[in-house]
Amino acid sequence: MKKLFVILAIMGFLSKPALAGNEIPSEVLSAFKKDFDSASEVNWSNNTFFFQVEFTFREKRLFAFYSLEGKFMGLYRHISSTELPAHLRNSINESYGNYWITELFRLSRKTGDVYYLTLQNADKQIKLRAHDGYDWKIINYQL
Secondary structure (H helix, E strand, C coil), X not given: CHHHHHHHHHHHHCCECCCCHHHCCHXXXXXXXXHCCCCEEEEEEECCCEEEEEXXXXXXXXXXXXXXXXXXXXXXXXXXXXXXXXHHHXXXXXXXXXXXXXXXXXXXXXXXXEEEEEEECCXXXXXXXXXXXXXXXXXXXXX
């Protein structure tokens, strides 16, 4: 299941962009409108397995995923380090103090949140993942 949402995020960037509203099944549109009734700046894309919608909701830019049948699969958004749980923020400061954050986002699902973080210094880039309540795990390391 963990890998599914990483794949969803990657595939979201490979999706077919800008679908017209009449190309989205009514089940998917209804589910989205129920979940995010006041969303604006809505842009749909799809691939073989799911629909991705990028939108603004309560002044935040979000990305949601829906199955072809209209079932909500997850939501992600870019966040600042101040929005991390304290133990994750402290762990970064203690273990990676000489790195800067180049990307940070939270993937929210019914089963909990997953945080993805890219750190970089002059020599290295490290990608980390943390599930709610757990510490960071390295998922990619580049020199």
